[in-house]
Amino acid sequence: MSQDSFSRCHPAVNFLYFVTVIGFGVVIQHPAYAIAGFLGASLYYLLLKGRQGLSFIGSMAGMLVLITLLNPLINTSGEHILFRLFGRPYTLEAMAYGAALGVIFALTMIWFGCYSEVLTSDKFTALFGNLIPALSLLLVMVLRLIPSFTRKTKQIIVARSAIGKGADATESRKDQIKSGISIVSALTDWALEGSIVTADSMRARGYGCAKRTNFHIYCFRKSDAFLVGLIALLAALVLALGGTEAGFTPYFYCDYVTLGFPAYCALLLVPSIMYLREAIVWNNLKFET
Amino acid sequence: MEQLEIRNLSFSYPDAVRETIVDVSFSISKGEYVLLCGNSGCGKTTLLRHLKSVLTPTGSCRGEILYNGVPLEQVDGAKQASAIGYVMQNPDDQIVTDKVWHELAFGLENLGVSRETIGLRVAEMASFFGIQSWYHRDISQLSGGQKQLLNLASIMAMQPEILILDEPTAQLDPIAASDFLNTLKKINQELGITVLITEHRAEDIFPVADRVLVMEKGHLAANAGPREIGHSLFDARSPLFPMLPAPMRSFYQCGGTGTAPLTVREGRNWLTDVFGEKKPAVRTLPPLPELPKTEPALHIENVWLRYEKQSPDVLKGLTMTVPSGCLYTIVGGNGVGKSTTLRTICGASKPYRGKIQVFGKETKKYPRGELFRNCLSMLPQDPTNLFVKQNVREELEEMNPDKQAQIHAAELCEITHLLDAHPYDLSGGEQQRVALAKVLLTNPRLLLLDEPTKGLDCGFKARFARTLKRLTGEGMTIVMVSHDIEFCAEHADIAAMFFDGQIIASGRPREFFGSNSFYTTSSNRMSRCIFENAVTAEDVTALYKENLGDGQ
Numbered sequence: 001m002s003q004d005s006f007s008r009c010h011p012a013v014n015f016l017y018f019v020t021v022i023g024f025g026v027v028i029q030h031p032a033y034a035i036a037g038f039l040g041a042s043l044y045y046l047l048l049k050g051r052q053g054l055s056f057i058g059s060m061a062g063m064l065v066l067i068t069l070l071n072p073l074i075n076t077s078g079e080h081i082l083f084r085l086f087g088r089p090y091t092l093e094a095m096a097y098g099a100a101l102g103v104i105f106a107l108t109m110i111w112f113g114c115y116s117e118v119l120t121s122d123k124f125t126a127l128f129g130n131l132i133p134a135l136s137l138l139l140v141m142v143l144r145l146i147p148s149f150t151r152k153t154k155q156i157i158v159a160r161s162a163i164g165k166g167a168d169a170t171e172s173r174k175d176q177i178k179s180g181i182s183i184v185s186a187l188t189d190w191a192l193e194g195s196i197v198t199a200d201s202m203r204a205r206g207y208g209c210a211k212r213t214n215f216h217i218y219c220f221r222k223s224d225a226f227l228v229g230l231i232a233l234l235a236a237l238v239l240a241l242g243g244t245e246a247g248f249t250p251y252f253y254c255d256y257v258t259l260g261f262p263a264y265c266a267l268l269l270v271p272s273i274m275y276l277r278e279a280i281v282w283n284n285l286k287f288e289t
Numbered sequence: 290m291e292q293l294e295i296r297n298l299s300f301s302y303p304d305a306v307r308e309t310i311v312d313v314s315f316s317i318s319k320g321e322y323v324l325l326c327g328n329s330g331c332g333k334t335t336l337l338r339h340l341k342s343v344l345t346p347t348g349s350c351r352g353e354i355l356y357n358g359v360p361l362e363q364v365d366g367a368k369q370a371s372a373i374g375y376v377m378q379n380p381d382d383q384i385v386t387d388k389v390w391h392e393l394a395f396g397l398e399n400l401g402v403s404r405e406t407i408g409l410r411v412a413e414m415a416s417f418f419g420i421q422s423w424y425h426r427d428i429s430q431l432s433g434g435q436k437q438l439l440n441l442a443s444i445m446a447m448q449p450e451i452l453i454l455d456e457p458t459a460q461l462d463p464i465a466a467s468d469f470l471n472t473l474k475k476i477n478q479e480l481g482i483t484v485l486i487t488e489h490r491a492e493d494i495f496p497v498a499d500r501v502l503v504m505e506k507g508h509l510a511a512n513a514g515p516r517e518i519g520h521s522l523f524d525a526r527s528p529l530f531p532m533l534p535a536p537m538r539s540f541y542q543c544g545g546t547g548t549a550p551l552t553v554r555e556g557r558n559w560l561t562d563v564f565g566e567k568k569p570a571v572r573t574l575p576p577l578p579e580l581p582k583t584e585p586a587l588h589i590e591n592v593w594l595r596y597e598k599q600s601p602d603v604l605k606g607l608t609m610t611v612p613s614g615c616l617y618t619i620v621g622g623n624g625v626g627k628s629t630t631l632r633t634i635c636g637a638s639k640p641y642r643g644k645i646q647v648f649g650k651e652t653k654k655y656p657r658g659e660l661f662r663n664c665l666s667m668l669p670q671d672p673t674n675l676f677v678k679q680n681v682r683e684e685l686e687e688m689n690p691d692k693q694a695q696i697h698a699a700e701l702c703e704i705t706h707l708l709d710a711h712p713y714d715l716s717g718g719e720q721q722r723v724a725l726a727k728v729l730l731t732n733p734r735l736l737l738l739d740e741p742t743k744g745l746d747c748g749f750k751a752r753f754a755r756t757l758k759r760l761t762g763e764g765m766t767i768v769m770v771s772h773d774i775e776f777c778a779e780h781a782d783i784a785a786m787f788f789d790g791q792i793i794a795s796g797r798p799r800e801f802f803g804s805n806s807f808y809t810t811s812s813n814r815m816s817r818c819i820f821e822n823a824v825t826a827e828d829v830t831a832l833y834k835e836n837l838g839d840g841q
Contacts, residue, residue: 121387148429159671163728193382206366212401
């Protein structure tokens with residue numbers, strides 16, 4: 001569980017932030033903005049996950065290259081033809097467009113990676129529990145079932161292989177499929193049986209007796225209000241100052257960068273700066289004592 | 290006024306031939322701790338479910354249930370939800386949400402209590418139960434014992450007046466179970482909340498219970514204080530007698546009269562009173578006869594295992610030899626690697642060093658599937674892991690198409706009358722027997738059992754022991770991992786203690802448990818000041834009678 005300074009903010013701040021940066025990330029195709037977005041997202045992701053985060057970012061970079069190379073195969077418009085493939089033009093503009101799309105794809109994925117680290121299920125339900133109570137409870141229950149399903153599946157596989165009914169006990173494909181079906185059917189029975197007990201437990205604790213409250217453990221502090229203001233201000237600056245237009249095909253053009261760009265960069269760096277600021281404070285405390 | 294009063298309650302399920310509950314009447318007053326006991330299938334659960342309207346099963350019902358003098362069906366839903374707390378057997382399935390703090394709040398959320406009040410109540414309960422340190426955890430990271438404590442805590446957060454618990458510790462290991470029962474005792478004594486509990490492990494509850502109700506086949510057979518119940522069960526030669534605490538059993542079997550001891554301390558005082566300062570003439574039982582020398586069925590040598598490269602070792606140079614044809618039991622605390630050992634023998638976990646031989650041949654060298662054909666088989670801790678069909682008959686057919694073999698296995702495990710039932714409709718003990726029958730149908734020569742006595746009532750435990758005896762008599766080797774020290778002391782051929790990833794000591798149960806001072810049976814702890822190696826109630830009785838003669 002990541003417990004950095006940004007994650008400890010009120011879920012509304014987290015949610016607003018991710019909606020803003022992912023929204024801008026998807027909409028703005030301007031190369032400067034896209035690259036800044038990619039770097040900003042990657043920085044925060046690495047701060048959250050440490051070295052383990054490298055492989056995900058690496059694979060996203062791989063996707064970026066792939067999209068760059070594939071896009072000209074589909075999109076053939078553009079002035080600078082690099083070569084012809086099966087008679088179709090393979091253009092520089094299409095490739096640049098592919099790269100821009102790839103960067104946007106990668107930064108969105110990385111932001112979502114951060115999102116799932118920061119905005120855990122309980123924060124999500126705390127945020128939307130009042131709007132859609134039944135749905136948010138359903139979500140919580142599903143989230144509880146997933147790990148228990150995985151665990152039970154493993155247990156069944158071990159148990160069956162220890163009585164000679166495992167998938168590796170036989171060479172025949174048919175038997176292996178049969179054994180797989182048995183496991184699925186066993187899981188279904190088990191889950192249905194469990195859900196009866198869960199339903200009893202819910203009714204025994206008064207589910208459906210009254211209008212549900214939505215309890216959560218987060219409170220909205222002054223610092224949260226400040227962050228909301230900051231995010232809104234930076235986003236407004238980006239929108240107001242413009243300079244974000246860009247086009248790739250059939251010919252490349254883009255706006256001159258305005259003061260909106262530093263505002264965007266500042267927005268991207270909000271969680272990372274909070275993280276680093278806290279790290280510095282801790283470091284100083286360590287030396288003081 | 291009585292808090293709960295049941296008048297002439299009878300109940301039968303639809304289409305059932307006989308009534309599940311027959312004319313039961315009793316009452317419970319505020320703050321009492323009441324134990325309801327009886328063998329599996331005697332109607333305990335059905336009775337408890339009647340005490341909460343939303344859980345009452347459908348069927349025909351006569352009689353009255355009064356809560357604080359008001360008929361239960363007139364007490365409204367929200368009041369019942371908070372005032373009558375109900376804890377069920379399965380720790381996992383009762384939990385609704387995915388976070389500990391959310392689960393604590395769930396009931397109060399349902400009742401529409403304000404957010405501030407919920408916050409306070411949840412904080413109170415988390416502190417009372419010592420949950421603070423795992424307050425933010427995901428449910429999936431908790432152990433079984435923690436889950437059951439959480440279930441209790443999340444009901445306590447609703448501020449109940451009475452707690453009803455249906456075999457809450459049946460699926461927990463003894464340490465977690467006694468933790469749970471201690472908390473329950475604290476709730477009863479410090480908060481004055483009424484407790485009504487059913488439990489197979491009555492040994493731990495007898496000393497704290499104010500009253501014991503005994504059910505037999507739907508009737509309420511007895512309703513009295515724990516000491517009188519002990520006396521009447523002995524007098525009636527009841528099949529429930531083995532359920533009593535060991536000191537009490539020894540007392541009655543030795544022909545004791547007067548106040549029977551309930552705890553080890555009282556039992557010890559009773560023995561010192563009888564024998565006085567002078568030590569008795571005969572203090573030791575003869576050692577058990579040597580086991581015949583046989584070929585080893587299982588030989589493990591210097592096995593090291595860890596789950597991941599960075600994680601700590603689970604098995605640390607484990608070495609053990611199991612002679613064929615014996616019942617070898619492994620006892621030890623939680624998470625020391627007992628179950629891992631069984632999984633490793635089956636090849637489900639791979640050691641990074643060492644070798645495992647089954648009948649003189651390394652397990653790795655058996656050709657594909659050969660190891661589990663007429664050779665090795667394992668009964669998992671949770672019997673439902675083996676169930677894949679719609680009824681018991683199909684479960685058995687899946688293992689072995691031979692009709693004769695199926696009938697034989699069904700008879701051996703006493704499940705002939707259950708063949709048409711769905712495996713999930715059976716009680717815990719019955720499921721255990723069906724799973725055992727499935728495992729036996731693979732004709733194993735080496736059988737591994739993981740906690741087979743968990744959740745079994747005393748009646749079936751005794752029959753289960755007989756089945757094991759018969760199997761070893763036929764030449765089968767059984768390796769059993771268990772927390773049930775009493776069972777191991779009574780029935781094992783060899784007992785071994787597992788600690789820190791290896792077997793620390795092993796021996797014949799009488800010598801093995803006789804030489805331990807803490808990790809041993811309650812009979813031994815009770816009698817060790819007088820006798821040297823009495824480990825079961827029967828041992829104590831035998832030595833007692835040898836010293837004082839039968840007539841005393």
